[in-house]
Amino acid sequence: MRVEEREDPRIVEPTDAVIRLSAACVCGSDLWPYRGIAQVDGPAPMGHEYVGIVEEVGGDVRTVRPGQFVVGSFFASDNTCENCRAGYQSSCVHRVGIGGLGAQAQYLRVPLADGTLVATPEPPPDDLVPGLLAASDVLGTGWFAAVAAEVGPGRTVAVVGDGAVGLLGVLAAKHLGAERIIAMSRHADRQKLALGYGATDIVTERGDDGVGRIKDLTGGLGAHCVIEAVGTQESMMQAIHSTRPGGHVGYVGVAHDVALPGLELFYSHVHLHGGPAPVRRFLPELIDLIVERRIDPGKVFDLTLPLEQAAEGYKAMDERRAIKVLLQP
Amino acid sequence: MRVEEREDPRIVEPTDAVIRLSAACVCGSDLWPYRGIAQVDGPAPMGHEYVGIVEEVGGDVRTVRPGQFVVGSFFASDNTCENCRAGYQSSCVHRVGIGGLGAQAQYLRVPLADGTLVATPEPPPDDLVPGLLAASDVLGTGWFAAVAAEVGPGRTVAVVGDGAVGLLGVLAAKHLGAERIIAMSRHADRQKLALGYGATDIVTERGDDGVGRIKDLTGGLGAHCVIEAVGTQESMMQAIHSTRPGGHVGYVGVAHDVALPGLELFYSHVHLHGGPAPVRRFLPELIDLIVERRIDPGKVFDLTLPLEQAAEGYKAMDERRAIKVLLQP
Numbered sequence: 001m002r003v004e005e006r007e008d009p010r011i012v013e014p015t016d017a018v019i020r021l022s023a024a025c026v027c028g029s030d031l032w033p034y035r036g037i038a039q040v041d042g043p044a045p046m047g048h049e050y051v052g053i054v055e056e057v058g059g060d061v062r063t064v065r066p067g068q069f070v071v072g073s074f075f076a077s078d079n080t081c082e083n084c085r086a087g088y089q090s091s092c093v094h095r096v097g098i099g100g101l102g103a104q105a106q107y108l109r110v111p112l113a114d115g116t117l118v119a120t121p122e123p124p125p126d127d128l129v130p131g132l133l134a135a136s137d138v139l140g141t142g143w144f145a146a147v148a149a150e151v152g153p154g155r156t157v158a159v160v161g162d163g164a165v166g167l168l169g170v171l172a173a174k175h176l177g178a179e180r181i182i183a184m185s186r187h188a189d190r191q192k193l194a195l196g197y198g199a200t201d202i203v204t205e206r207g208d209d210g211v212g213r214i215k216d217l218t219g220g221l222g223a224h225c226v227i228e229a230v231g232t233q234e235s236m237m238q239a240i241h242s243t244r245p246g247g248h249v250g251y252v253g254v255a256h257d258v259a260l261p262g263l264e265l266f267y268s269h270v271h272l273h274g275g276p277a278p279v280r281r282f283l284p285e286l287i288d289l290i291v292e293r294r295i296d297p298g299k300v301f302d303l304t305l306p307l308e309q310a311a312e313g314y315k316a317m318d319e320r321r322a323i324k325v326l327l328q329p
Numbered sequence: 330m331r332v333e334e335r336e337d338p339r340i341v342e343p344t345d346a347v348i349r350l351s352a353a354c355v356c357g358s359d360l361w362p363y364r365g366i367a368q369v370d371g372p373a374p375m376g377h378e379y380v381g382i383v384e385e386v387g388g389d390v391r392t393v394r395p396g397q398f399v400v401g402s403f404f405a406s407d408n409t410c411e412n413c414r415a416g417y418q419s420s421c422v423h424r425v426g427i428g429g430l431g432a433q434a435q436y437l438r439v440p441l442a443d444g445t446l447v448a449t450p451e452p453p454p455d456d457l458v459p460g461l462l463a464a465s466d467v468l469g470t471g472w473f474a475a476v477a478a479e480v481g482p483g484r485t486v487a488v489v490g491d492g493a494v495g496l497l498g499v500l501a502a503k504h505l506g507a508e509r510i511i512a513m514s515r516h517a518d519r520q521k522l523a524l525g526y527g528a529t530d531i532v533t534e535r536g537d538d539g540v541g542r543i544k545d546l547t548g549g550l551g552a553h554c555v556i557e558a559v560g561t562q563e564s565m566m567q568a569i570h571s572t573r574p575g576g577h578v579g580y581v582g583v584a585h586d587v588a589l590p591g592l593e594l595f596y597s598h599v600h601l602h603g604g605p606a607p608v609r610r611f612l613p614e615l616i617d618l619i620v621e622r623r624i625d626p627g628k629v630f631d632l633t634l635p636l637e638q639a640a641e642g643y644k645a646m647d648e649r650r651a652i653k654v655l656l657q658p
Contacts, residue, residue: 082550083574091574091598093549220422221411236591245412245420245604255591262565262587265601266580269420272594272601275574 001034001311006045009101009109014060017113019052019070023133024104024327025301026313028163029254034314037256045102046310048074049137051129054117055107063114069124070117071132071287072110073140073279074098079115089115089280104310106329118283120291128290130298130326134168135286138324139297140279141252142168142229143286146176148250148273149225153177158214159199160239161229162190164300164324165252167197169227171295174198178225182217184210184238190323193299207234214242222247228274231255237264245269252277301326330363330640335374338430338438343389346442348381348399352462353433353656354630355642357492358583363643366585374431375639377403378466380458383446384436392443398453399446400461400616401439402469402608403427408444418444418609433639435658447612449620459627459655460619463497467653468615468626469608470581471497471558475505476611477579477602478554482506487543488528489568490558491519493629493653494581496526498556500624503527507554511546513539513567519652522628536563543571551576557603560584566593574598581606630655 009018024047032038033046054068064070077084077092084092096111110116124132131139142165151157157173159166162185173181174197182201183194191202203213214223222244228235231253239249240260251274265272289295303322305313313325338347353376361367362375383397393399406413406421413421425440439445453461460468471494480486486502488495491514502510503526511530512523520531532542543552551573557564560582568578569589580603594601618624632651634642642654 082548086573086575088575088598219411231591233591244415246415246417251595255595258591259588260591260594262560262562262584262589265589266584266604269417269604270602273599275595275598 001314003308003310006105008107011056011058012109013111014058015112015114016058017054017061017064017110017117018056019050019108019110020055021050021052021103021106021108021329022069023051023129024307024329025049025133026104026310026317026325026327027137028165030314031318032254032256034318045100045105047102047104048098049133050098050103050108051132051136052108057113061113064117064119068119070119071136071283072098072117073136073283075276076111076116077280078112079280084115087278087281089278090276104307104327106307116280118287120287124291130301131290131296132287133326134297134300135283135290137279138164138300139168139286140282141165141277142227143172143282144277144279145169145227145229145250145252145274146172148248149227150248151176151178151225154179155224156180156182156218157225157227158182158184158223158242159227159229160184160235160242161253162187162194163229166227166229167193167300167323168297169229170194170199171197171297173227175295182214182223187320193323207238210238211241218244224248225250229253231258233258236260240265240268240270243268243270247271248273250274300324304328330643332637332639335434337436340385340387341438342440343387344441344443345387346383346390346393346439346446347385348379348437348439349384350379350381350432350435350437350658351398352380352458353636353658354378354462355433355639355646355654355656356466357494359643360647361583361585363647374429374434376431376433377427378462379427379432379437380462380465381437386442390442393446393448397448399448400465400612401427401446402465402612404605405440405445406609407441408609413444416607416610418607419605433636433656435636445609447616449616453620457619459630460625461616462655463493463626463629464612464615464619466608467493467629468497469611470494470606471556472501472611472615473606473608474498474556474558474579474581474603475501477577478556479577480505480507480554483508484553485509485511485547486554486556487511487513487552487571488556488558489513489564489571490582491516491523492558495556495558496522496629496652497626498558499523499528500526500626502556504624511543511552516649522652536567539567540570547573553577554579558582560587562587565589569594569597569599572597572599576600577602579603629653633657
């Protein structure tokens, strides 16, 4: 991981915008290639979470204009195709991955700007920037997981994973009215943040022991809703086994080397839904909640570094010294 | 497969009923042990689909009485526990598998009779018996698959599997208001029945070619709802790949030797739900529809044999000479 000078991005398509980043950050999914688990063929730009000021727009852009503060997400989407209109903008038929463009930078070209970017009512004060940056991915992803898990009033929710997404899944579950929220975490700092976001119980055990504890807390049945925010075989099975028959698993951990055993899934009777979060679906609502200071997702950033020290940011997250690292361009 | 004399079943628990079977049948899932794919350790009673007349009830049975014509399903359930009340009677905390008791017989002991059996308003005429027998499993299972796939008005539904469950999934989809129903079948007799039950399109291709045809028929996106009624790796992947992002797969084929690749499932954006159908949830409604002659699920029985010729029934289904075999005790 190194920081290099690259040419400033320019408008390529008339539907593009170029933004000057106000803040960037490192995602848990950035650690997959960092750790060598996801294949990388050579030097590649990194980063897909971003907020910033619009510098320039292409000739066809209608809904955002230079000077606006905007929030995007990790897939650019037209927001007009049938998949987008169904609420699955991250499966937009014209989607473009932002990761390949590299949002850990000073400037970013955002394709399909009208469909992708959502402007705040006015440029936000500095203390709201981390929260808005969180909306770009980890909050939107935790929120989608909670919605996919059908969290609602009266429900008991378990959250597998205590990274930023899991912690913001706790926040989402609280906001969506969950009665009881069980955070699975072995780290004191993360437990504390989970409790601050609305967790009612902490389970420190993992795997079968963790499942046993969830069963103990739910009359032997399992949780109604389980948020899976890791993406390993163990975490997926922990989530499925922690869910009661007829309950819902919302999974957003990028599922590396996972194979779900069919017969076990069959007899579990759970609903399974997830995938790359359609963050764009939730952005208008999330921006409102942040700007109105009703939620404070920015607390997941517990280390702030200048962009030049991005390598140290990756290292700190890899070693779990930081929950999430904010990079200042 | 052979027919043997066994002792008549008697009341064991005060919650039991003993019924005299009016008809029994062979299930697609009975073919798994028949083919040696599911392990069998020695001679075992077979059969889990049943309708009949109540002969005797235990001292605690309140809702059914001798002389009534009743329909049950493949798991006995108390219908009062939290899983039952959530509509997942096949995950009842006190469930008892009927297969182990053997419904391909003249008499059957049914545990948890109050929770398990549903009586018809009056003993039905003979021509309705096959339909009511279908409700006991294949209709209830196809119905659950359609509900799990969130079939409804305006939806395009694809059905993977042209056995009795798939065909009755077509019937369920039609009844639930689907706009378009694509049956995947290579057999002329089954295609004909599918069209009679409401299929609007037939796709004869399988695997990737079948998926390609579904995409062609749905503007490149895939179906909103896919019913999976086979239970193999190929059929599961065919179902998942045939579903559009945000769409729903309802799977009821018993998933033998299936392992779902996590990353592929992740990026598919589908909802996945299924398992052993909670037939009991649907029985009251299905019995009404059959008795009022609004649906005719009994047409899936295309071969009727005396119980003594059960072995020939298994053979005919295994060789796909029959869709489903009714056995007369």
